[in-house]
Amino acid sequence: MTIQVDTPPAVTFLGGVGTVTGSKFLFTAGDSQVLVDCGLFQGLASLRRRNWRPPPMNVDRLKAVVLTHAHLDHCGYLAVLVRNGWRGPIYAMHGTVELARIVLADSAQLMMEDAGLANAGGWSKHHPALPLYDTDDVGRTVQLFRPLDHGVNRRIADGVELEFGRAGHILGSAWAHLTLTSGGVSRSVVVSGDMGRPAHRVLLPPQPRPDCDVLLLESTYGQRTHDDGQAIELLAEMIRKTAQRGGSVLIPAFAVDRTEVILVELARLVREGAIPDLPVYVDSPMALASLRVYRQALAKSWPEIRPELSEMDDPFDPGHLAELRTAGESMRVNRPSRPSIVISASGMATGGRVLHHLEAMLPRSKHTVLIVGYAAAGTRARRLAEGAREIKIHGRYVPVKAEVVVVDAFSADADSDELVAWATSGPEPLVTYLVHGEPEGSAALAERLSVEYGWCAVVPRDGEHVLV
Numbered sequence: 001m002t003i004q005v006d007t008p009p010a011v012t013f014l015g016g017v018g019t020v021t022g023s024k025f026l027f028t029a030g031d032s033q034v035l036v037d038c039g040l041f042q043g044l045a046s047l048r049r050r051n052w053r054p055p056p057m058n059v060d061r062l063k064a065v066v067l068t069h070a071h072l073d074h075c076g077y078l079a080v081l082v083r084n085g086w087r088g089p090i091y092a093m094h095g096t097v098e099l100a101r102i103v104l105a106d107s108a109q110l111m112m113e114d115a116g117l118a119n120a121g122g123w124s125k126h127h128p129a130l131p132l133y134d135t136d137d138v139g140r141t142v143q144l145f146r147p148l149d150h151g152v153n154r155r156i157a158d159g160v161e162l163e164f165g166r167a168g169h170i171l172g173s174a175w176a177h178l179t180l181t182s183g184g185v186s187r188s189v190v191v192s193g194d195m196g197r198p199a200h201r202v203l204l205p206p207q208p209r210p211d212c213d214v215l216l217l218e219s220t221y222g223q224r225t226h227d228d229g230q231a232i233e234l235l236a237e238m239i240r241k242t243a244q245r246g247g248s249v250l251i252p253a254f255a256v257d258r259t260e261v262i263l264v265e266l267a268r269l270v271r272e273g274a275i276p277d278l279p280v281y282v283d284s285p286m287a288l289a290s291l292r293v294y295r296q297a298l299a300k301s302w303p304e305i306r307p308e309l310s311e312m313d314d315p316f317d318p319g320h321l322a323e324l325r326t327a328g329e330s331m332r333v334n335r336p337s338r339p340s341i342v343i344s345a346s347g348m349a350t351g352g353r354v355l356h357h358l359e360a361m362l363p364r365s366k367h368t369v370l371i372v373g374y375a376a377a378g379t380r381a382r383r384l385a386e387g388a389r390e391i392k393i394h395g396r397y398v399p400v401k402a403e404v405v406v407v408d409a410f411s412a413d414a415d416s417d418e419l420v421a422w423a424t425s426g427p428e429p430l431v432t433y434l435v436h437g438e439p440e441g442s443a444a445l446a447e448r449l450s451v452e453y454g455w456c457a458v459v460p461r462d463g464e465h466v467l468v
Helices: 045-052 078-083 094-121 135-142 228-244 258-271 285-299 307-311 327-333 354-361 380-385 416-423 439-453
Strands: 010-015 024-029 032-036 062-066 090-093 145-148 154-157 160-166 174-182 185-191 214-218 249-252 280-283 321-323 341-344 368-371 390-393 396-399 403-406 431-435 465-467
Touching: 024 174, 032 154, 032 174, 062 078, 062 154, 062 160, 078 094, 078 135, 090 094, 094 135, 094 145, 094 285, 214 416, 228 249, 228 258, 228 368, 228 403, 249 354, 258 280, 258 285, 258 341, 280 285, 280 327, 327 354, 341 354, 354 390, 368 380, 380 390, 380 403, 416 439, 431 439
Parallel strands: 032 062, 062 090, 090 145, 185 214, 214 431, 249 341, 249 368, 280 321, 280 341, 368 403
Antiparallel strands: 010 024, 010 465, 024 032, 154 160, 160 174, 174 185, 390 396
């Protein structure tokens, strides 16, 4: 006979450690296991290969999944769980549910298209190349979503209670407050997800952190701060400069939130006369679907949206906005007939229509490519930001002759000062784990919390299991 030992609550770090992708934190309370975030690994080939391994937890023991937001590195692995037989509930805020449906469907479609292109072009190492998951898997996944409002406490499994708070990162983003009870012990844990910024142009700032015993704090920008004023000036300067030489500006942008923020800022710059009134093309089916959700949230006065935006006719329209929906429309923009601004996904240039624009525009010196958000190691956007002279796209190398400029004004992730301000807005936890960051960023933020505030701040190891 097996004797069940009721052990204290614990967490296992299954992703989002030593990297800004693949976030997966498995919490255990007695017989209950709850996964907070379920993201894809992106960037380096060694990380991407981890997506193809068997799920790193016992799917049969998993009681629920909690999503902090809808970016692929936090929700993109859900369909893999479902493909492996999981059918439990997925808890998220309403905005996350709406956006995750779009993100997952787009991810599956791209995977299927990439597999088809690889098979047709013969540049895959696998024969035949297969997608990690498909649209049928996504269809089963989205049926499992259970939307919650922030501030509502919900029992999601035996010994596990959940409450969301506004994170201000993207629409629907939240920090997750878990209360775990087992083995005669009750522990309060806060998982930050990706923290937003007080200066977000569309969303209200994050709500303060509640009291907790353990904090899992993201550290994407753990050793960096943003200079928004200087970055916006650089953005306007590069748009003016590119237009004067007859070129166009290509902005690889995350389809969810980054596109909306860029459009709001471009509209402001046009109104103030800081940049010429150019055609602005949004070329990403997922970005356009996301834009519809943001417009719906604005029209319905969702509590996350900045109220001043409702005073504008359309804060997302810089004046000559064109929404490209068909492949033919997208192909015509590869070689614009006049100076213009093209916003296309994906933000890290790992896939999507932006690859075709890069392929066409990078070899021409009159154009400019603006890197406007975080680019993980191993991604094309990161290599461009670091000065690569050629980039491999669709199996062949493309020379980089266009001007490449990094503009950090549009990051939706809190910088080091903002992370520390949010973390210290509540009482000191017993321990703080620095997650979702590259090693240098996580280590720097841990050191800062330790030296400046005397906190017990730890960078966990990948796969590490600790009691909370």
